[in-house]
Amino acid sequence: MSYTISKASLDRIQELVAQQGDEELLASVKGLHPADIAELLDNLETKESQYLFERLEPELAAEVILEVPEDRRDELLGNYTGKEIAQELIEHIDSDDAADVISELPEEVREEVLANIGDKEQRSEIAELLTYDEHTAGALMAKELVKVHADSSMLDCVRALRQHAEHIDDVYAILVVDDHDRLVGSIQLKLLVTTSLRTPVKEVYDPDVISVKAHEHVEEVSRLMEKYDLVMMPVTDERGRLLGRITVDDVLDAIREEETEDAQRMAGMGVLEYSYSNSSLWDMVKKRFGWLAVLFIGESFTATAMGYFEDQIAKAVVLALFVPLIISSGGNTGSQASTLIIRALALGDITLREWWRIFRRECSVGLILGVLLAAVGFIRVAVWSQFTDLYGPHWAQVAGVVALSLVGVVLWGNLIGSLFPLLLKRLGLDPATSSAPFVATMVDVTGLLIYFSIATFFLREILI
Amino acid sequence: MSYTISKASLDRIQELVAQQGDEELLASVKGLHPADIAELLDNLETKESQYLFERLEPELAAEVILEVPEDRRDELLGNYTGKEIAQELIEHIDSDDAADVISELPEEVREEVLANIGDKEQRSEIAELLTYDEHTAGALMAKELVKVHADSSMLDCVRALRQHAEHIDDVYAILVVDDHDRLVGSIQLKLLVTTSLRTPVKEVYDPDVISVKAHEHVEEVSRLMEKYDLVMMPVTDERGRLLGRITVDDVLDAIREEETEDAQRMAGMGVLEYSYSNSSLWDMVKKRFGWLAVLFIGESFTATAMGYFEDQIAKAVVLALFVPLIISSGGNTGSQASTLIIRALALGDITLREWWRIFRRECSVGLILGVLLAAVGFIRVAVWSQFTDLYGPHWAQVAGVVALSLVGVVLWGNLIGSLFPLLLKRLGLDPATSSAPFVATMVDVTGLLIYFSIATFFLREILI
Numbered sequence: 001m002s003y004t005i006s007k008a009s010l011d012r013i014q015e016l017v018a019q020q021g022d023e024e025l026l027a028s029v030k031g032l033h034p035a036d037i038a039e040l041l042d043n044l045e046t047k048e049s050q051y052l053f054e055r056l057e058p059e060l061a062a063e064v065i066l067e068v069p070e071d072r073r074d075e076l077l078g079n080y081t082g083k084e085i086a087q088e089l090i091e092h093i094d095s096d097d098a099a100d101v102i103s104e105l106p107e108e109v110r111e112e113v114l115a116n117i118g119d120k121e122q123r124s125e126i127a128e129l130l131t132y133d134e135h136t137a138g139a140l141m142a143k144e145l146v147k148v149h150a151d152s153s154m155l156d157c158v159r160a161l162r163q164h165a166e167h168i169d170d171v172y173a174i175l176v177v178d179d180h181d182r183l184v185g186s187i188q189l190k191l192l193v194t195t196s197l198r199t200p201v202k203e204v205y206d207p208d209v210i211s212v213k214a215h216e217h218v219e220e221v222s223r224l225m226e227k228y229d230l231v232m233m234p235v236t237d238e239r240g241r242l243l244g245r246i247t248v249d250d251v252l253d254a255i256r257e258e259e260t261e262d263a264q265r266m267a268g269m270g271v272l273e274y275s276y277s278n279s280s281l282w283d284m285v286k287k288r289f290g291w292l293a294v295l296f297i298g299e300s301f302t303a304t305a306m307g308y309f310e311d312q313i314a315k316a317v318v319l320a321l322f323v324p325l326i327i328s329s330g331g332n333t334g335s336q337a338s339t340l341i342i343r344a345l346a347l348g349d350i351t352l353r354e355w356w357r358i359f360r361r362e363c364s365v366g367l368i369l370g371v372l373l374a375a376v377g378f379i380r381v382a383v384w385s386q387f388t389d390l391y392g393p394h395w396a397q398v399a400g401v402v403a404l405s406l407v408g409v410v411l412w413g414n415l416i417g418s419l420f421p422l423l424l425k426r427l428g429l430d431p432a433t434s435s436a437p438f439v440a441t442m443v444d445v446t447g448l449l450i451y452f453s454i455a456t457f458f459l460r461e462i463l464i
Numbered sequence: 465m466s467y468t469i470s471k472a473s474l475d476r477i478q479e480l481v482a483q484q485g486d487e488e489l490l491a492s493v494k495g496l497h498p499a500d501i502a503e504l505l506d507n508l509e510t511k512e513s514q515y516l517f518e519r520l521e522p523e524l525a526a527e528v529i530l531e532v533p534e535d536r537r538d539e540l541l542g543n544y545t546g547k548e549i550a551q552e553l554i555e556h557i558d559s560d561d562a563a564d565v566i567s568e569l570p571e572e573v574r575e576e577v578l579a580n581i582g583d584k585e586q587r588s589e590i591a592e593l594l595t596y597d598e599h600t601a602g603a604l605m606a607k608e609l610v611k612v613h614a615d616s617s618m619l620d621c622v623r624a625l626r627q628h629a630e631h632i633d634d635v636y637a638i639l640v641v642d643d644h645d646r647l648v649g650s651i652q653l654k655l656l657v658t659t660s661l662r663t664p665v666k667e668v669y670d671p672d673v674i675s676v677k678a679h680e681h682v683e684e685v686s687r688l689m690e691k692y693d694l695v696m697m698p699v700t701d702e703r704g705r706l707l708g709r710i711t712v713d714d715v716l717d718a719i720r721e722e723e724t725e726d727a728q729r730m731a732g733m734g735v736l737e738y739s740y741s742n743s744s745l746w747d748m749v750k751k752r753f754g755w756l757a758v759l760f761i762g763e764s765f766t767a768t769a770m771g772y773f774e775d776q777i778a779k780a781v782v783l784a785l786f787v788p789l790i791i792s793s794g795g796n797t798g799s800q801a802s803t804l805i806i807r808a809l810a811l812g813d814i815t816l817r818e819w820w821r822i823f824r825r826e827c828s829v830g831l832i833l834g835v836l837l838a839a840v841g842f843i844r845v846a847v848w849s850q851f852t853d854l855y856g857p858h859w860a861q862v863a864g865v866v867a868l869s870l871v872g873v874v875l876w877g878n879l880i881g882s883l884f885p886l887l888l889k890r891l892g893l894d895p896a897t898s899s900a901p902f903v904a905t906m907v908d909v910t911g912l913l914i915y916f917s918i919a920t921f922f923l924r925e926i927l928i
Binding site: 007033035067158161162165170171172189190191192193194208210225226227228229230231248249252253255256259260263264266267268269272275276277281284285288289291292293295296297299300302303306307310313314317318320321322323324325327328329331332333335336338339340341342343344347349350353354361364365368369372373376377380388390436437440441444448 | 471497499531622625626629634635636653654655656657658672674689690691692693694695712713716717719720723724727728730731732733736739740741745748749752753755756757759760761763764766767770771774777778781782784785786787788789791792793795796797799800802803804805806807808811813814817818825828829832833836837840841844852854900901904905908912
């Protein structure tokens with residue numbers, strides 16, 4: 001992450017750290033946004049980043065730690081005791097961020113931090129947040145919010161806001177609850193200055209407030225916030241009692257993370273825990289080798305499949321030459337199809353019940369693409385055979401077999417690519433697992449059977 | 465998009481449209497959020513959706529049209545004249561949304577709509593927004609905002625807010641400008657109720673306001689909003705004069721769009737203009753065939769490459785059997801690498817100047833993965849050859865050649881996959897174009913040369 005930091009200023013900071021020039025060091029980061037300081041720390045070596053981080057004012061350090069990639073927080077806090085983390089950092093940040101930081105700590109430190117949070121309310125709030133499963137609304141929400149009773153007045157809203165404004169950075173709306181603390185509506189902040197303070201809350205609040213339950217998956221939360229253009233989403237328990245709120249910046253992070261995970265799955269690999277540059281060599285090998293090995297075992301059936309046709313290949317070596325071309329065309333078509341379907345599912349553009357419509361449509365698309373590629377393939381072989389004897393005297397028959405195989409393999413690849421993600425979704429698995437390499441492997445094995453069957457049938461007594 | 469609409473209610477709506485039961489029809493959509501009505505329209509046939517849309521109250525229709533996927537707006541507005549669009553719809557919506565709707569219209573209607581906007585100020589604002597290039601901050605911004613002069617007081621802020629509150633749905637902050645209308649700071653709304661109204665704006669505004677220039681690319685805008693956790697971003701001209709503001713919901717849409725485009729490029733196809741379900745068969749074929757043909761032509765060099773080794777294959781058909789296995793292993797490794805690098809570039813996790821570090825690291829990763837797969841490959845051939853004569857008496861030598869080729873091809877695939885996106889970025893092209901199929905094609909052709917060279921060298925006088 002090096003958008004704002006120049007190489008020169010990074011060098012200068014490293015020099016200052018080496019010289020322990022604390023005063024100038026702090027002066028050089030003064031006025032920087034916490035997100036920029038975090039970026040700077042991410043670009044320093046472990047020891048250097050610790051040195052600088054430990055010298056920041058506690059309040060600033062607390063803001064900075066939130067912006068540091070999760071995988072480097074551990075490192076930065078390496079020299080801190082649980083007590084120091086609790087009293088110097090946690091105290092200054094919102095409950096959701098605090099829970100976030102604490103959940104990344106090693107188990108033994110986690111308990112110590114929690115035990116050392118001075119404010120009882122904050123401690124129990126954070127403890128509550130830590131109980132929710134990862135990737136749920138509960139785990140993402142903050143407890144800090146401004147709420148009023150439905151029977152109060154706008155003046156009460158102003159009072160509530162004044163009381164909380166200091167602790168809550170981003171207030172977007174005031175939430176309205178009933179006697180049982182159930183969410184009944186929301187009030188836009190601008191109403192506080194556009195209506196009289198004597199107005200009862202009842203008369204102005206918007207009862208059509210959209211909320212989610214705490215167990216809801218983050219993906220669903222982000223889908224709803226996107227759909228309804230929300231910057232803040234209240235979170236309730238099963239009975240509708242207000243528990244907290246999620247802000248759009250947290251959802252943005254969640255979306256980016258989700259997209260990266262999907263991209264990694266679609267590339268046929270495990271999901272990396274950390275970012276590319278913060279993953280160790282060993283992490284990388286582990287996450288990549290597993291799927292590569294699975295794909296390799298799958299693909300090794302191509303050798304078995306071709307083994308069945310060894311005699312034909314021995315008689316007509318020309319057939320072997322087109323193997324990569326034909327199977328890769330099926331694989332490429334399949335990876336296009338699977339990507340289209342995976343994205344459309346992720347965006348909610350298509351649903352499982354449309355599978356029959358998708359099947360018919362992809363039959364047509366696959367057939368058209370197959371015929372077009374077959375034409376290109378036929379021309380390719382025909383033109384080449386004017387200049388080389390590689391394809392022998394029966395080049396026209398060979399070209400015909402290649403073309404016909406392309407139609408079959410491309411159509412087949414397109415169907416596997418489009419239907420397999422739907423099947424995975426139906427089975428409750430992540431459609432993104434139906435990666436391009438995975439589809440290509442399936443198509444390779446079956447594509448070979450299609451190709452050699454067609455060749456055996458049409459070239460019998462000519463070449464074979 | 466069918467999350468909230470049940471099949472039953474959709475059927476009922478279609479029935480009502482067919483019977484022209486207007487009253488009940490409108491009753492059944494009453495109380496629905498505009499985004500839900502849009503979803504409903506997206507699930508109806510063209511005629512049906514027009515019928516329902518034309519019967520909505522203008523204000524509601526205006527909100528609904530914004531939520532309808534861009535590719536279906538045209539259709540819904542099919543029976544509207546330019547004058548009707550201007551007076552019934554445009555009048556009710558923010559300038560950025562208006563410009564958005566108008567820019568999707570056919571050219572001749574566009575002019576008519578603009579000419580028929582009654583409010584002169586609105587007309588010139590929209591006309592200005594239409595001049596910005598697509599995918600820039602200018603094209604995404606809205607002109608509506610609340611601003612005050614730096615010399616004013618908090619009371620002036622309240623007045624400004626009251627004046628604009630009705631027309632602007634989502635006010636997140638008040639912007640502060642100087643004598644030349646240059647942006648100098650911002651004021652959080654909560655300050656309006658937590659400070660005295662006599663306080664001069666000077667004393668409370670935050671001068672560290674982050675803004676973008678109008679020509680900035682949307683990706684940069686979203687990166688900044690994510691980094692600094694902003695819900696609103698002011699937009700200025702080159703001299704820092706305030707032009708408008710971008711809200712986070714628009715950025716969210718832009719991010720999703722960008723991610724989908726990247727996914728399509730990475731799957732080796734053109735970027736679809738519309739969503740999967742709204743793209744015509746012909747669109748789909750066009751966007752997919754172009755790249756497939758390019759990949760096909762590229763891949764056809766595998767036939768040429770194998771042609772050079774025709775004699776060797778004729779003598780040792782067993783070599784041909786492992787062709788798909790070896791080249792696909794290189795392709796799979798390459799597609800993992802390219803996805804990792806493309807994502808890391810998109811997220812700003814790595815930059816071009818780190819290419820040397822990436823190169824060295826991917827050499828190690830590629831080598832380790834290659835050796836591991838080679839081991840699997842050797843064992844695979846060794847085990848099989850106990851049960852079949854397919855690999856002949858020299859199976860150990862064949863297995864050795866396969867294993868050695870795997871090391872070479874996997875390492876090579878990994879390097880191409882990781883360095884090619886960097887090269888594209890360096891040339892100012894989109895790294896996502898370095899799709900998995902594209903990398904696989906490059907690796908296939910070169911991988912064959914590696915494999916057959918190794919085979920020729922080690923099996924000479926044994927098999928060949």
